[in-house]
Amino acid sequence: MKSFLLFLVSAAFSYALPIFPGERSEEQNMQLAQKYLNQFYEQENEPGQRGWKSKNSSFMTRIQEMQEFFGLNVTGKVDADTLEVMQQPRCGVPDIGQYVLTLPGWKKTKLTYRIVNYTPDMKRTDVETSIQKAFEVWSAVTPLTFSRVHKGRADITIEFATGVHPRCPRQFDGPLGVLGHAFPPSHPLRGNVHFDEDENWIANLVEQGGADNYHGTLTDDVVAPALKKAPELRSLGFPRQYTTVEFDLRLVAAHEIGHALGLAHSSVPGALMYPNYKPLNDPTDFPLSQDDIDGIQAIYGPSLNPSNKPVKPTLPKMCDPKISFDAITTLRREVIFLKGRQFWRVYPGNSEVDLESISTFWPSLPSDIQAAYENMNDQVLFFKGNHFWVISGFQMQPGYPKAIGHLGFPQTVKKIDAAVFDKNTGKTYFFVGNQYWRYDENSQAMDEDFPRIISDDFPGIDETFDAAFEHNGFFYFFHGSRQWKFDLNAKRVIGVMKNNSWFNC
Ligand SMILES: [Zn+2]
Numbered sequence: 001m002k003s004f005l006l007f008l009v010s011a012a013f014s015y016a017l018p019i020f021p022g023e024r025s026e027e028q029n030m031q032l033a034q035k036y037l038n039q040f041y042e043q044e045n046e047p048g049q050r051g052w053k054s055k056n057s058s059f060m061t062r063i064q065e066m067q068e069f070f071g072l073n074v075t076g077k078v079d080a081d082t083l084e085v086m087q088q089p090r091c092g093v094p095d096i097g098q099y100v101l102t103l104p105g106w107k108k109t110k111l112t113y114r115i116v117n118y119t120p121d122m123k124r125t126d127v128e129t130s131i132q133k134a135f136e137v138w139s140a141v142t143p144l145t146f147s148r149v150h151k152g153r154a155d156i157t158i159e160f161a162t163g164v165h166p167r168c169p170r171q172f173d174g175p176l177g178v179l180g181h182a183f184p185p186s187h188p189l190r191g192n193v194h195f196d197e198d199e200n201w202i203a204n205l206v207e208q209g210g211a212d213n214y215h216g217t218l219t220d221d222v223v224a225p226a227l228k229k230a231p232e233l234r235s236l237g238f239p240r241q242y243t244t245v246e247f248d249l250r251l252v253a254a255h256e257i258g259h260a261l262g263l264a265h266s267s268v269p270g271a272l273m274y275p276n277y278k279p280l281n282d283p284t285d286f287p288l289s290q291d292d293i294d295g296i297q298a299i300y301g302p303s304l305n306p307s308n309k310p311v312k313p314t315l316p317k318m319c320d321p322k323i324s325f326d327a328i329t330t331l332r333r334e335v336i337f338l339k340g341r342q343f344w345r346v347y348p349g350n351s352e353v354d355l356e357s358i359s360t361f362w363p364s365l366p367s368d369i370q371a372a373y374e375n376m377n378d379q380v381l382f383f384k385g386n387h388f389w390v391i392s393g394f395q396m397q398p399g400y401p402k403a404i405g406h407l408g409f410p411q412t413v414k415k416i417d418a419a420v421f422d423k424n425t426g427k428t429y430f431f432v433g434n435q436y437w438r439y440d441e442n443s444q445a446m447d448e449d450f451p452r453i454i455s456d457d458f459p460g461i462d463e464t465f466d467a468a469f470e471h472n473g474f475f476y477f478f479h480g481s482r483q484w485k486f487d488l489n490a491k492r493v494i495g496v497m498k499n500n501s502w503f504n505c
């Protein structure tokens with residue numbers, strides 16, 4: 001029954017929208033791109049940073065940043081794929097900009113909210129239920145509670161508005177484009193959550209235990225105003241395949257509330273905090289991904305109600321003889337061994353080993369890091385997929401992640417297996433499959449005539465690597481549960497050990 005109703009709804013909306021294949025001129029495309037970048041890719045601000053200098057944000061650099069964020073081919077050009085993403089309905093909060101790094105969160109866990117006004121697209125009770133359910137998404141995984149107040153001050157306010165609207169530095173853009181925006185706890189307008197009234201808002205509510213109870217969607221008071229707005233969409237020339245003309249208020253509200261609680265945009269496509277609107281396949285699905293949960297729990301901690309806790313993988317045991325690592329790097333006098341969401345801090349020559357969680361130290365760093373190294377500028381670079389993050393003096397640097405293309409890798413490289421910095425030469429070695437690249441930290445450029453075959457230059461090692469680091473002039477390479485100690489000068493393996501030899505097991 002539900003899928004039939006959904007079919008009726010989508011049929012009713014889609015016939016009204018003609019297809020406009022490539023109707024924009026080159027100049028219009030450039031204008032659209034410029035406007036998009038001004039809005040969502042603000043100038044970077046990386047004060048006091050050494051080593052990785054902030055680049056002068058030219059149009060091309062910002063296009064590249066946008067392409068990196070969305071995992072597109074980093075061409076620096078306004079190509080068809082880029083334009084397609086730029087036309088998708090999305091959130092109005094920038095992906096890169098001043099308020100992207102939003103910690104800390106609210107200083108209390110009992111928060112209030114108020115619905116300031118309503119959209120005529122939906123029944124009032126459906127608005128209220130949608131908003132309440134949007135808050136429940138976050139209270140399910142944190143100690144936060146949200147209670148509704150009907151008047152007076154509230155921590156979080158919910159408001160529908162169009163175009164330029166009072167007491168807000170951002171504006172709306174009519175149908176499609178930006179759907180909503182919100183301000184984080186660090187912003188003077190903290191707690192303001194605004195929705196673009198020029199969109200067609202729908203309730204996508206399913207009561208527990210009854211999937212057929214799909215209400216709020218097909219009533220006349222919902223469909224009529226939505227269809228009334230549809231002709232406006234024609235004049236905008238949006239190709240139909242890029243657009244959705246109805247937006248699930250609960251889903252968009254849950255995303256915006258995420259900002260109001262302190263979260264920035266995620267580049268993980270399945271995350272609720274991904275900037276672009278993606279309807280749920282099944283409205284009963286819980287909209288948070290692990291990335292969202294990791295992010296919000298890094299600010300507020302996990303839920304106090306044990307039944308709400310998402311299932312966590314069991315903690316790896318450091319003395320397990322089969323243990324393997326995702327990445328290893330020195331960090332000043334320590335060596336850190338990363339695995340999943342945790343890392344061990346080892347102080348060589350000392351029996352102490354500490355287990356820490358990545359999100360506690362660096363909330364914006366994802367789990368399952370694939371490579372890491374420390375350079376001579378007190379910076380540690382972490383790699384996952386084709387992105388890297390930089391911490392400097394234990395602080396996560398804003399403006400990251402960036403694509404590894406910035407380091408000189410070709411686009412064909414999708415991930416780095418291991419990285420290790422050689423203090424004696426100022427060179428960093430990057431291992432990818434059976435090849436390696438060498439990077440000069442002083443000139444910040446890849447050395448010429450790379451990649452080379454690992455086994456040609458590291459005789460005795462014919463494995464791919466999980467991780468590598470340098471200690472006392474030796475490289476240690478890790479694969480599975482074993483490690484190889486390599487003498488760079490003699491160019492030979494001088495020992496093969498168990499992985500966990502660093503842990504005093
Ligand atoms: Zn957003």
Ligand SMILES: [Zn+2]
Nearest residue numbers: 165168170194
């Ligand atoms: Zn606003």
